[in-house]
Amino acid sequence: MSEFEPICEKCEERLQPFLDRELSEAERLEAETHLAECDYCGKRYRFEISLRRYVRSCCSEEMSSELKAKLANLRLAE
Amino acid sequence: MAEAETDARRLATEARDRVRFEEEALGLADQVYRVARRLVPSREEAEDLVQETYARAFRSWRSYTPGTNLRAWLMRILTNLNIDRGRREQRAPDMQPMEEGDYFLYNRLEETSGPADEERIVERLSQDSIVEALSNVPHDFRDAIVLVDIGDFSYQEAAQILDVPIGTVMSRLHRGRRVLKSELAESAVSDGDEP
Numbered sequence: 001m002s003e004f005e006p007i008c009e010k011c012e013e014r015l016q017p018f019l020d021r022e023l024s025e026a027e028r029l030e031a032e033t034h035l036a037e038c039d040y041c042g043k044r045y046r047f048e049i050s051l052r053r054y055v056r057s058c059c060s061e062e063m064s065s066e067l068k069a070k071l072a073n074l075r076l077a078e
Numbered sequence: 079m080a081e082a083e084t085d086a087r088r089l090a091t092e093a094r095d096r097v098r099f100e101e102e103a104l105g106l107a108d109q110v111y112r113v114a115r116r117l118v119p120s121r122e123e124a125e126d127l128v129q130e131t132y133a134r135a136f137r138s139w140r141s142y143t144p145g146t147n148l149r150a151w152l153m154r155i156l157t158n159l160n161i162d163r164g165r166r167e168q169r170a171p172d173m174q175p176m177e178e179g180d181y182f183l184y185n186r187l188e189e190t191s192g193p194a195d196e197e198r199i200v201e202r203l204s205q206d207s208i209v210e211a212l213s214n215v216p217h218d219f220r221d222a223i224v225l226v227d228i229g230d231f232s233y234q235e236a237a238q239i240l241d242v243p244i245g246t247v248m249s250r251l252h253r254g255r256r257v258l259k260s261e262l263a264e265s266a267v268s269d270g271d272e273p
Contacts, residue, residue: 009179009181012179012180013180015180015181016255017252020233020248020252022248043196044180044181044196046196046197047183047184047196047197047199047200048180050196050197050198050199051183051259054200054201054208055212055227055228055258056227056228058205058209059208059209059224059228060112060228061121062108062111063107063108063115063125063128064125067125067128067129068107070129071104071107071129071132072104074133074136075100075104075132
């Protein structure tokens, strides 16, 4: 990777709709063609994917067994 | 006594349907809690909210149509209760969330701590900073992120749960993720400033 990597914003606007599969077929193909040859955008796309995964794992908190038992009791109390 | 027999059968069927409903609903509790926990600020509030949701669901189980999406049905109850109780913290009216472009956070992380493997660079963000950044996203945006990215609901399901058009879910999701990244960029910069 070069120290003077040129800044590229070509795919920035399409990042979220691309990952969310909201682009039209033509737009998607265009983005894919660009991503195949642009390391700058490619890195940022891969970063976004790992960020989403990371947010999900950091923000997933399991419920306590006490709460689970309380919920089951709500059912029996009826 | 054909009538009594029919009645008995009907009651038995209903009891069976009810047990099935309750078991299915309880089987989804982990997923319901995971979403609830990020919709409200504290664990206590999330636990209360989930309990109220299940109490209401068990009471009104007959209004659920078997074979339809029970997870979304439960979540709809939960988000409505959350709104009804006025639990959602209000954002100051003049506070517009800061939004940057979608490459902003990556650029900032690279600037502050040098280039790295783009799939490992997220690890420079602490778990606490992620949780805090998400809690700072205005609730309309956050609800969409929590439902789709943490709860695994489709856009269509999220639209039904929040009672907004699907296009609104998309735009809240996109803007919310940008706000989230701006928040993270800010916390990454202030962490970097520490001696």
